[in-house]
Amino acid sequence: MTTSASDRYRSWGGYPPATAARVVRVGWRSDPLPADPSDGPMLAFGNGRSYGDVCVNDGGTLLDTRGLDRLIAFDAERGLLRCESGVLLGEILDFSVPRGWFLPVTPATAQVTVGGAIANDVHGKNHHRAGSFGHQVRSLELLRSDGVRLTASPTENPQLFRATIGGLGLTGLVTQAEIQLKSVAGPYIDQERVPFANLDACFRALAEADQRFEYASAWLDCAASGPDLGRGVLIGGDHTAVAETRRQRRPLALAVPFTPAASLVTPWTLRAFNATYAGLQIGRPARRRMPVERFFYPMDRIDGWNRIYGPSGLLRYQCVVPLGPGQAAVREILEQIAQSSAGSPLALIKRLGNHPPAGVLSFPREGYTLAVDLPNRGQQTLSLLDALDQVTRAAGGAVYPATDARMSAESFRAYYPRWQELARHADPAFSSSFWRRVSE
Numbered sequence: 001m002t003t004s005a006s007d008r009y010r011s012w013g014g015y016p017p018a019t020a021a022r023v024v025r026v027g028w029r030s031d032p033l034p035a036d037p038s039d040g041p042m043l044a045f046g047n048g049r050s051y052g053d054v055c056v057n058d059g060g061t062l063l064d065t066r067g068l069d070r071l072i073a074f075d076a077e078r079g080l081l082r083c084e085s086g087v088l089l090g091e092i093l094d095f096s097v098p099r100g101w102f103l104p105v106t107p108a109t110a111q112v113t114v115g116g117a118i119a120n121d122v123h124g125k126n127h128h129r130a131g132s133f134g135h136q137v138r139s140l141e142l143l144r145s146d147g148v149r150l151t152a153s154p155t156e157n158p159q160l161f162r163a164t165i166g167g168l169g170l171t172g173l174v175t176q177a178e179i180q181l182k183s184v185a186g187p188y189i190d191q192e193r194v195p196f197a198n199l200d201a202c203f204r205a206l207a208e209a210d211q212r213f214e215y216a217s218a219w220l221d222c223a224a225s226g227p228d229l230g231r232g233v234l235i236g237g238d239h240t241a242v243a244e245t246r247r248q249r250r251p252l253a254l255a256v257p258f259t260p261a262a263s264l265v266t267p268w269t270l271r272a273f274n275a276t277y278a279g280l281q282i283g284r285p286a287r288r289r290m291p292v293e294r295f296f297y298p299m300d301r302i303d304g305w306n307r308i309y310g311p312s313g314l315l316r317y318q319c320v321v322p323l324g325p326g327q328a329a330v331r332e333i334l335e336q337i338a339q340s341s342a343g344s345p346l347a348l349i350k351r352l353g354n355h356p357p358a359g360v361l362s363f364p365r366e367g368y369t370l371a372v373d374l375p376n377r378g379q380q381t382l383s384l385l386d387a388l389d390q391v392t393r394a395a396g397g398a399v400y401p402a403t404d405a406r407m408s409a410e411s412f413r414a415y416y417p418r419w420q421e422l423a424r425h426a427d428p429a430f431s432s433s434f435w436r437r438v439s440e
């Protein structure tokens with residue numbers, strides 16, 4: 001079935017604008033690819049939760065995979081789930097949590113498909129313990145544009161498997177995957193908040209959190225500067241041993257139903273938000289028990305929150321820098337953001353562990369990963385991000401393709417020196433706006 005490209009097929013940040021020439025829906029995993037390579041490059045589209053242009057294909061064909069939404073088989077003894085690639089992580093949890101199983105790795109939104117989680121090799125708040133999503137994938141099926149179907153796993157077509165994990169959707173259409181789940185006692189997390197006064201205290205809190213918590217990330221007040229630079233709150237958590245049979249799901253509490261004519265994220269609203277949020281975090285009880293959704297997916301409770309950034313959208317800058325020299329780089333990046341008064345309501349920092357990467361182009365690697373959402377103010381914002389790239393590159397770090405909308409080809413190749421290995425395994429009929437920007 002063909003539909004016209006609509007708002008649904010934007011990236012989460014809405015920048016850069018891109019319009020697919022056609023969108024075709026994939027309805028059944030055994031069907032042939034519903035697109036013709038002679039019509040131009042094609043690309044699988046999951047649920048558009050990538051911030052930049054890795055999920056869009058300007059002028060080409062998008063394969064909408066949300067119709068591939070079936071759970072296929074579940075081994076309740078071992079926690080092995082086989083499902084189609086368009087299943088959302090939230091749909092997996094609806095099925096698995098009442099049965100005592102959880103995703104070993106989840107990003108901060110449950111509105112992500114299995115195919116999207118594989119293609120960006122997403123990570124969560126527990127990389128130091130579990131690695132990335134790709135480490136949990138036991139096998140996958142790939143449909144190539146020549147009609148060939150291949151199974152790939154660590155032992156079968158292993159090179160193609162490692163190219164597909166974190167492969168940015170370029171090796172073909174993932175139709176289904178087998179994922180290892182992990183056993184949990186119930187649907188609750190015991191959460192602890194640890195406020196810190198500045199960046200040095202933040203690094204200490206993150207190091208301690210690696211030992212103390214299964215999950216940890218910290219919110220930074222981007223408006224703070226001088227001696228307060230890097231102040232914020234670390235949020236740690238562990239699954240509780242409290243067993244519950246019924247999963248308590250909270251409905252969406254809020255929605256942003258339309259895009260306002262201008263961004264609601266202004267210097268004034270940012271200052272107010274940061275001050276209020278910092279006050280709330282520090283003032284609330286340090287320990288709380290909460291349902292897993294509240295802990296992992298707080299932003300999912302505001303449907304369409306990206307619309308507050310207005311028609312110009314937002315840019316997320318997410319980098320990872322090594323633990324030692326990375327501390328100075330994080331400081332420099334926060335200083336540049338504070339000086340630019342670009343402002344960010346959402347600045348998060350995590351420590352990633354030293355697992356070998358699951359894929360050839362996987363982003364997660366040992367170090368600090370800092371993610372900052374910025375309203376798109378045109379050239380001013382783009383120039384700031386170019387300057388941040390220089391800091392990240394000098395520190396030997398990398399920028400996350402899943403969130404990027406503007407890094408240069410030169411930066412990409414410096415961050416991902418093995419990019420040509422992915423290019424060798426790429427399906428010649430598949431491409432994205434991102435890939436054309438960084439590889440041509």
Ligand SMILES: Cc1cc2nc3c(=O)[nH]c(=O)nc-3n(C[C@H](O)[C@H](O)[C@H](O)COP(=O)(O)OP(=O)(O)OC[C@H]3O[C@@H](n4cnc5c(N)ncnc54)[C@H](O)[C@@H]3O)c2cc1C
Pocket residue numbers: 012043044045046047048049050051054055065085086106107108109111112113114115116117119120121122123124168169170172173174175299402403432
């Ligand atoms: C609020 C929010 C929080 C986030 N938090 C995190 C986080 O904590 N950690 C993290 O790592 N990321 C995070 N992200 C980013 C997000 O997890 C990734 O961008 C993810 O890949 C999006 O998945 P999607 O299903 O929406 O796929 P899309 O964004 O639509 O596509 C992403 C890529 O996957 C490819 N793809 C999709 N389906 C298939 C398929 N069936 N076969 C082959 N390729 C396919 C696409 O071609 C594209 O290259 C967050 C995003 C948001 C909006």
